[in-house]
Amino acid sequence: MIKFIFDDSNFRSYINGAIAKLENVSDFNLMLSGYLSDAVETAFEKESDPVTHEKWKPLSERRIKERKGNAHPILQDTGILAGSINPFSNESMAGIGTSVDYAVVHQFGKGKIPMRRFIGISEDDRNEIVSIGEKWFFGK
Numbered sequence: 001m002i003k004f005i006f007d008d009s010n011f012r013s014y015i016n017g018a019i020a021k022l023e024n025v026s027d028f029n030l031m032l033s034g035y036l037s038d039a040v041e042t043a044f045e046k047e048s049d050p051v052t053h054e055k056w057k058p059l060s061e062r063r064i065k066e067r068k069g070n071a072h073p074i075l076q077d078t079g080i081l082a083g084s085i086n087p088f089s090n091e092s093m094a095g096i097g098t099s100v101d102y103a104v105v106h107q108f109g110k111g112k113i114p115m116r117r118f119i120g121i122s123e124d125d126r127n128e129i130v131s132i133g134e135k136w137f138f139g140k
Contacts, residue, residue, distance in 0.1 A: 029094035033087035051120040
């Protein structure tokens, strides 16, 4: 008689470790919120939509005159908006936000003010977020 016995103790140990890791994703969410914050910073630096990578619409001639001929940086006249982006995370979520009340006007546009989206993620960002998750989970 031939017997084959499979010792699944290593497999069980691996699965139990994976379950334990997934029970507390706070550190992953912290990394994710940092990445999202960096993506917003890049949008301000490049003056471009983080989703489409298209350049923001230029300032109006009137606004440029108000700024004494300075057309750049867009959305950073005082630095309040760009400096107000705050990452947040806990055991169940990750995100970024701002408490600046006029941020929504620039994010979505309103009236004569064109949309200049600064919060959002592209397909490349989605792929990078998956990569961050894999590195976090598998320790690569």
